[in-house]
Structure formats: structure tokens, C-alpha cells
Amino acid sequence: MRISANPLRGQQFPAVLLLLAAGLGLLLANLPTHDALAAVLDLHIAVPGTSLDLSIVDWVSEGLLAIFFLVVAIELRHELTHGELDSPRKAVQPAIAAAGGVLVPIAVYLLIAGGGTTATGWPIPTATDIAFALGVLAMFGRGLPSTVRVFLLALAILDDIIGIVFIAVLFAHDVQWLPLLLAAVAAAVFWALSRALHARGHAAVAVAMAVVGVLAWGLVAASGIHATIAGVLLGLVMSPVPAARTRHALEPTVNGLILPVFAFVAAFVVIPAVSPTELSPAFWGIVVALPVGKIVGISLFGWIAMRIRPRGAAPALPFGDILAAGALGGIGFTVSLLLANLAFAAQPGIRDQAILGVLVGSLIALVLAGAIVSLRARRYRRLASAAS
Template sequence: MSESHNLLRTQQFPAVLLLVAAALGILLANLPTFGPIDAVLGFHIAIPGTGIDLSVEHWISDGLLAIFFFVVAMELQYELTRGELDSFRKALQPAIAAAGGVVVPIVIYLIIAGGSATSSGWPIPTATDIAFALGVLAVFGKGLPSAVRVFLLALAILDDIIGIIFIAVLFAHDLNWLFLVLAVVGVVIFGILSRALPERRGWPVVVVMIIVGVLVWGLVLLSGIHATIAGVALGLAIAQSPSMRVRHVLEPWVNGAILPVFAFAAAFVVIPAVAPTDLSPAFFGIAVALPLGKIIGITLFGWIAVRIGARSKPSALKLTDLLAAGTLGGIGFTVSLLLSNLAFADDRAIRDQAILGVLVGSLIALILSAIIVSSRAAWHRRVTAASS
């Protein structure tokens, strides 16, 4: 069991699992298996007396994915306090690049799909999938300087922050302030409990924290804010020492179960039997803006950031290294799939085409990044060998 858990903590294997799960989802959606699986995903499960009544699909995207965001938020907290973003100087270059990786895809999407009913999909191509991007880097980037991985990690983390803000602000509806205030109180209690957690034999406190966390999730869901924000709030509130232990425990489950299940359910879409010209502008906007927008935005703004930083300290990143990071940033996957579901929740046909756009755009970015990262890694290996 420990060997499988260690495998799920690597960067390569979880990325492969995500790809397989998404491929399986889209395959089974276009076979006679569609009906039975769709019925399961659409089956509603309610919690009596709470007002919570979700389909299996929404239990996955609103419930299980909240655990993923809980783990992401704990990583954000660490990086912002002790890691790659713990100072203004460290955060400046990836922050500028992340801004470019958000602004340029939005502009490209709006140029393609902004004049139609699909303009609300503009947040979709702004996300970068940390697991996928780092997985591809680990597979193809042997020999690249560590500065590339550090830059990509910081960039993807900042990207996640932007995605979380989009989810919290753009997709809230009919806010219930009482439930929201109660959720905030619950988050505070959760944070206080985490700081009272002893190093050993702290199970009673852990049990209470789990109960409080579940209550916070339910209150956020009922407040009208997307329930994954509960995971973010709890992950930022938890004390750092227990957060490292919790991340260690949850990471294999998130990588090996939660994300693949979400990828399968999100990619369970029927490929429309229409000519390419009849596809929704949302499909083309995402499929183009995700890889192209990220490449242009991250590379261009990253180069500007490097030039600014070069006045005080020369950067280890070359323009071609930034290009490699830009192609990796175009792998949008997890958060982009969630944003597709949220942006077009009321129109399944457009939602499905948006999801196909995410899959196509991410696949293009994955192929381009494999080629460019491999090329840059080989160049760095040759330079290292020649200088040794």
C-alpha cells in the first residue's frame, strides 16, 4: 500500500491517471454505455432536513473537488509563507507572467466568442493545471535548470489564486448572508482547533475538525457560493504544522481517486455529430485561447518580468525557457473543466462543447510542451556536458 501511495505522490503518474480518466470518460460517453452512466451521474442524493440535494455529478464537482481545493490551499499557504512566493521579489516575475497568462487568453477568447451568447466563457482558458504541467515537465524536462520548475510552480500557484477568485466572485448566486457568516465563523473555529492540535494522540480534535469542516462546506454550498471555496478557506485557515501532515495523508487520495473521478465525470461528453463549422464559438475560443493565449501571455510577460528583474539580478531563465513554461501553462484541464461547468451550467450543449475545447486545447498544449521542453532539456544537457 505504501508503494502505491508513494507512486501517487510522484509528478508523472497522477498526470497519466488524469489523462487516462479523461480519455475513458469521453470514450464511454460516445458508446452505448452513455445512457447507464449518464443516469448514474444524474441521480440525485439528498441530505434530509438540510436543503442539500445534489446529483452524483455535482457531489463530485462540489463535494469531492472541495477536498482537492483544500489541499491546493494548504500548498498556497505554504508557498506564500515559506516557499517560492514568500517575498515580493520572489513573487514579482511569476506574478507578471501569470497576469499575461490570464489577460491574453481572455482577449483571444473574446475576439473569437465574445460577440455571441458564449461570451460568459472567458474565464475558462485562464487556468493552468499544476499536476499536469509538473508531470509533463518531470517526464520531458530532465536537464532543465531548476529555475524553470520554480518559475512554473509559482506561476501555476498564482494562476490557481486567480481561478479561485473567479469561482468565488463570478459564480456566486442568490447570496444567503446568514449561512455565509456562519461559514466564516466555522472557518475561524477550524483554524483555532488546528492550532490546539497536539502532535500525538490528537484524534478527538481531528474528529471535531472534520465535523466543523463538513458543516462549513454545507453552509458555503447553501450560501450561494460554489462549495469548493469552503475547501480553499479551510486550507488557508489551518495551522501550518498540521497542514503538512494533512497534505501528506490526503495527497495520494486526491491524485489517485478524487481528480481521476472528476476528470472522468467532467470529460463524459458526447462529441457532437456536426461539421466543424457548426461547432459553438465557445469550442474554438477555448481550444485556441488556452494553448496560444498561455504561450503568448506567459512568454511575453515573463520576458518583460525577466528584463525588469535583470536590473538588480541576472535571471537564470532564457526566452526559450519561458517559451517552454508558456506551453506547459496551456494545459488547463482540472480548473478549466470546472469553470466550463460553471460558466455554461444552464446550457448542456454549449457546456459539452466548452469541455471539448478544454480537452483539445490542453492536448495541443501537452504535445507542444513535450516537444519544446524536450528540446530545451536536450540543449541544457549538451551545454552541461560540454562545460564539464
């Protein structure tokens, strides 16, 4: 297996970088540096001649993160057309497991925090951070069969689709249909330009695509739908060959800059000086729903899926491997942090505790996943050693 010379194209280093960035954000938010950094992050930057006037935090979560979602959408399209989800037989098992990984965490969260204003946080524990989960798998899973990674990848991609739908549908506000229609027109132009780029490869076409892409992003932002959806839209319509090149070009930037910056900004919250019993139910709902809800939901539904798989489908995974995938699925992180910001945008106190819940819940899931994956990998290495 060829190893990339650039660690930002790998799986382990970006995961470590993401964790360090979040830890640094949380640390600096709880030191005397808080006020100075908070003032910088709250600084507003407006685009002359438009209605766009966003804080640096919003430029990160709606601007930079749109590039991340562009890369995610390119991968989604590839997997749905030529990858692990390109047929019903391939998709049915991870789809059932993904359904469990969404429904059970929602149920757990609502049992704990379903009353009052915290109920709106139910989408937060449904996400899986695909980059982080694959990074942990790469760190601790030496010796695991490739089928575990394939199952986890398909599962996480389906989770991404569900998260994108939640962002687009649940957190739209005062939708303006004219900008949204114009954004669709811009996406159609972007699609046509991407086909022209594939056919002729002129640099001028690439520049035009970039301009149209930024225009589409601005129109989506002005429409009242979260601007990251623009990245999803453009990634899905881009012609396959330019899309693959774009993803390859952007991957180091996304892994080395965009995601760590977002993790730092999102984790820049003050730890409340209260006893654990005084923490918001949203905090506890997320802390339990991410590691417990995910591992139970994915493992249970995944086991059922393996029992009822159709003829011709992939061979059944052992339950221990499904359990490992379920633990990895509890690492919500990036998309969960975004959902926490969106779900409690009007309630800063609860939002900060929800973000802490995402960090703590994901960390618990990471530890569980590391332990389970290590045990499974050790077992497979012993079996391989015995067979040789």
C-alpha cells in the same frame, strides 16, 4: 534526490492517470454505455434535514473537489509564507508572467467567442493545471535547470489564486449571507481546533476538525457560493504543521481518486455529430486561447518581467525556458473543466462543447509543451556533456 515509493505522490503517474480518466469518460459517453452511465451520474442524493440535494456529478464537482482545493490552499499558503512567493522580489516576475497568461487568453477567447451567450466563457482558458504541467515537465524535462520548475510552480500557483477568485466571485448565485456568516464562524472554530491539534495532538481534536470542516462545507454550499471555496477557506486558515500533515495524508487520495473521478465525470460528454464549422465559438475560443493565448501571454509578459526585474531578484531565465513554461501553462485541464461547467451551467449544449474545447486545447498544449521542453532539456544535457 529521494524518489517516493508511492507513485501517487510523484508527478508523472498522476498526470497519466488524469489523462486516462478523461479519455475513458469521453469514450464511454460516446458508446452505447452512455444512457446507463448518464442515468447513474444524474442520480440525486439528498442530505436529510438540509437543503442539499445534489446529483452524483455535483457531489463530485462540489464535494470531492473541495478536498482537492483544500490541498491546493495548503500549498498556496506555504508558498506565500515560506516558499517561492514569500517576498515581492520572488513574486514579481511570475506575477507579471501570470498576468499575461490570464489577460492574453481572455482577449483571444473574446475575439473568437465574445458575441452572444458564449461570452461568459472567458474565464475558462485562464487556468493552468499545476499537477499536469509539473507532470509533463517531469516526463520530458530531464536536464532542465531547477529554475524552470520554480518559475512554473510560482506561475501556476498564482493562476490557481486567480481561478479561485473567479469561482468565488463570478459564479456565486443568490448569495445567502447568514449561511456564509456561519461558515466564517465555522472556519474560525476550525482554525482554533487546528492550533489545538498542533499543541496537543489529540485524536478527538482531529475528529472535531473533520466535523467542523464538513459543516463549513455545507454552509458554503447553502450560501450560494460554489462549495469548493470551503476547501480553500479551510486550507488557508489551518495551522501550518497540521496543514502539512493533512496535505501529505490526502495527496495519494487526491491524485489517485478525486482528480481522476472528476476528470472522468467532467469529460463524460457526447461529441456533437456536426462539421467543424458548426461547432460553437466557445469550443474554438478555448481551443485557441489555451495553447496559443497562454504561450504568447506568458512568454511575452515573462520576457518583459525578466527585462525589468528589480535588483536582488532571481537571475533572468533564458527566453527558451520562459517559452517552455508558457507552453506548459496552456494545460488547463482540471480547473478549466470546472470553469467550463460553471460558465455554461444553464446551457448544456455549449457546456459540452466548451468541455471538449478544454480537452482538445489542453492536449494541443501538452504536445507543444512536450516538444519544447524536450528540446530545451536536450540542449542543457548537451551543454552539461560538453562541459564535463
